[in-house]
Amino acid sequence: MVPSVGNEPSNLILEMLPADCRASLCARMETILLPTETVLYRPGESPEYAHFMTSGLTSIAVLMVDGRGPEVGMIGREGVVEGYHLLGPARVPSTGVVRIKGTALRIRFAELQKELDSNQPLRRYILESVQIRGLVGSQVAACNRLHGVEERLARRLLTIEDRIGQPEFYLTHESLSDMIGAQRTTVSLIAEGFQSRGLIEYSRGHIRILNRKGLESVVCECYAIIQKLMLNFGQGAELRGPIPLGVRTNRKASFG
Numbered sequence: 624m625v626p627s628v629g630n631e632p633s634n635l636i637l638e639m640l641p642a643d644c645r646a647s648l649c650a651r652m653e654t655i656l657l658p659t660e661t662v663l664y665r666p667g668e669s670p671e672y673a674h675f676m677t678s679g680l681t682s683i684a685v686l687m688v689d690g691r692g693p694e695v696g697m698i699g700r701e702g703v704v705e706g707y708h709l710l711g712p713a714r715v716p717s718t719g720v721v722r723i724k725g726t727a728l729r730i731r732f733a734e735l736q737k738e739l740d741s742n743q744p745l746r747r748y749i750l751e752s753v754q755i756r757g758l759v760g761s762q763v764a765a766c767n768r769l770h771g772v773e774e775r776l777a778r779r780l781l782t783i784e785d786r787i788g789q790p791e792f793y794l795t796h797e798s799l800s801d802m803i804g805a806q807r808t809t810v811s812l813i814a815e816g817f818q819s820r821g822l823i824e825y826s827r828g829h830i831r832i833l834n835r836k837g838l839e840s841v842v843c844e845c846y847a848i849i850q851k852l853m854l855n856f857g858q859g860a861e862l863r864g865p866i867p868l869g870v871r872t873n874r875k876a877s878f879g
C-alpha cells in the first residue's frame with residue numbers, strides 16, 4: 624500500500640521518498656489501528672515492529688521507579704516511533720505509548736534495519752527526523768526548567784494541533800499533566816483559565832482550540848523554535864538534491 628499525499632492520513636517520511644522507493648517499502652507494511660494507551664515499545668526491549676505514524680500521537684515517556692512517567696517527546700505523522708532504536712545498539716530506556724488514538728503503517732523492525740543499509744533516501748529522512756526529535760527534546764527540557772505552566776500548556780496544545788492537523792482531541796488531565804511535567808491540579812486551574820478566556824473548550828478530556836491566536840499570545844518562545852524545526856523537516860534540498868514533487872505543497876496539511 625502506498626500512502627496518499629492528498630487528504631488521507633499519511634506519514635511525512637514516506638511521502639518524501641521517491642515513488643519507487645516508497646512503493647517497495649510500503650508493499651511490506653501493514654496499517655494498524657492504535658487505540659489510546661497502546662504500548663508500542665517497552666524500556667530496554669528490542670521492538671518487533673517499527674511504526675510510521677499516519678494519524679494520532681505517540682508519547683515517549685520515561686518511567687521512574689515511583690511510577691511517575693513524564694513525557695519526553697511525542698511523535699506524529701512526521702516520524703517513526705522507534706527512531707532511536709534505529710541509530711545503534713544502545714538499549715532505549717523510554718516507553719512508546721499512544722496518547723491520542725490513530726493509525727500507523729508498521730514494518731518488522733529487523734526488516735527496516737536491513738532496508739536502511741541500502742535505501743539512502745529513507746536513511747537520510749529517518750536520521751533527520753530523529754535529529755529533530757532530539758533538538759525538540761532539548762528545547763522542551765529547557766522550557767520545562769525555565770518557563771511557567773501556562774506557557775508550557777499553551778505550547779503543548781499548539782504543538783498537538785500542529786502534529787495531528789486538527790484543533791480537537793481527547794486527553795485526560797493525567798496525560799496533560801504528564802506531558803508538561805506539572806501537577807494535575809495546576810494544569811486543571813490553568814485549563815479552566817484558558818476556557819474562561821475563550822481560548823479553548825475543555826470538558827472531560829475533550830479539548831478544542833477555539834482561539835489559536837490567543838494561545839500564541841500566551842506561549843513562550845520555545846513554540847516558534849519547535850515549529851520552525853518541524854516546518855523545515857525535509858527542506859534541506861540544497862544539500863541533498865530536490866525533494867519529490869508534492870511534498871512541499873502538502874506541508875501545511877502535515878503541520879497545520
Ligand SMILES: [Zn+2]
Pocket residue numbers: 765766767770774775778843844845846
Ligand atoms: Zn518554553
